Amino acid sequence: MNSDPRWKVTVADTTVGPEETEAVTEVLASRWLSLGRRTRAFEEEFAAALGAPDAVAVSSGTAALHLAVLALGIGPGDEVITPSLNFVASAEVTALHGARPVFADIRSPDDLTVDPYDVERLITPRTKAIVAMHYGGYPADLDALRAISRAHGIPLIEDAAHAPLVPTPSGTAGTVGDIGCFSFFATKNLATGEGGMVVARDPELLARIRAMRSHCLTSDTTERMRTGGAGYDVPAVGLNYRPTELSSAIGLVQLGRLGRDRARRRAVTGIYRKRLDLPIPFEARPDEGALHLAVALLPPGVDRGELRAELNALGVQTSVHYPPSHRFSYYRDRHGSTRRALPVTEDVAPRLLTLPLHARMTDDDAEFVADAVSTGLRRATRR
Ligand SMILES: *Cc1c(COP(=O)(O)O)cnc(C)c1O
Secondary structure (H helix, E strand, O other), rough: OOOOOOOOOOOOOOOOOOOHHHHHHHHHHHOOEEEHHHHHHHHHHHHHHHHOOOOOOEOHHHHHHHHHHOOOOOOOEEEEEEEEEOOOOHHHHHHOOOOOEEEEEEEEEEEEEOOOOHHHHHHHOOOOEEEOOHEEEEEEEEHHHHHHHHOOOEEEEEEEOOOOOEEEEEEEOOOOOEEEEEEEEOOOOOEEEEOOOEOOOOOOHHHHHHHEEEEEOOHHHHHHHHHHHOOOOOEEEEEEEEEHHHHHHHHHHEEEEEEHHHHHHHHHHHHHHHHHOOOOOOOOOOOOOOOOOEEOOOOOOOOOOHHHHHHHHHOEEOOOOOOOOOHOOHHHHOOHHHHHHHHHHHHHHHHEEEOOOOOOOOHHHHHHHHHHHHHHHHHHHOO
């Protein structure tokens, strides 16, 4: 994604390099391409890094969320509360099973994570899960959300796609709720191309998720190869959400590099905070999260589209995280969610701008982006 000559600095990039090439080459030479010892090692090392007893590697973050919804038995008539300012994955895996995503507001322009008070207001007898998303790698208020989840007996799912290995006052992100879902998509902090991971507090729930990852077969290919047996039963429905050994091998290398990558993200974020003349959400928080996204809040009256065009012209790629889900035509039309106002999301979402942040950026790149934003703002406001 950095090979496009148009961009001087891209929004995201991956740190994959010679170590990943070597790891992938080893997998190819072994000729064992799916669900083998590298995947098991990746699960064990990821779980250990989180402080979780075990983890299940899957083929994407969406697969992780889908397995969470399936494992909790969410179906027609049920409701799942999720922030509207979120990637659409948790809403879609809910809607896919005839359940209704109920969109919650965020806390404030300074903290874009889901508002626990709003979550509690939205609970009905049909609520079957609450999704907490750690926006940009900054953990949602897990203490409050866990208290609500326990008081009402409703499972808490953590969408930790932005937050691998993030300490919170209640435990590592992903391990506080009942189920934690991670993504290793190409733009994420730990990137394997496509991939994901699931953790769960209840070992039986995690065992169910592990089984569903591979059709709920009672014996897998590895076992049948080892024992020579061909028989298996299918006691429940499942899917194929298996990761490849190639992606798990990349994941093991990336996991080892996460700390170093985060230090680079920290340096870039520090430069933005010093140099940008714009409010930066989360800036006041004492914790740094995973430093997944660098998001700025544009003053009212700045045309975001124009500013983005100015930045494009200067070679700076930008993005928007996220167009609010309750505004997407599918959710608006089918779930009637526009009837309920989400005042903070409505105010903030049109003004959010995601700037480049990745571990290949130099300090000079960050300075360049900061200068480009100043120039772009001047031009976009003058018109
Ligand atoms: C990336 C992402 C997902 C989906 O993960 P994939 O691996 O792309 O399927 C879900 N939720 C959030 C918040 C994400 O950023």
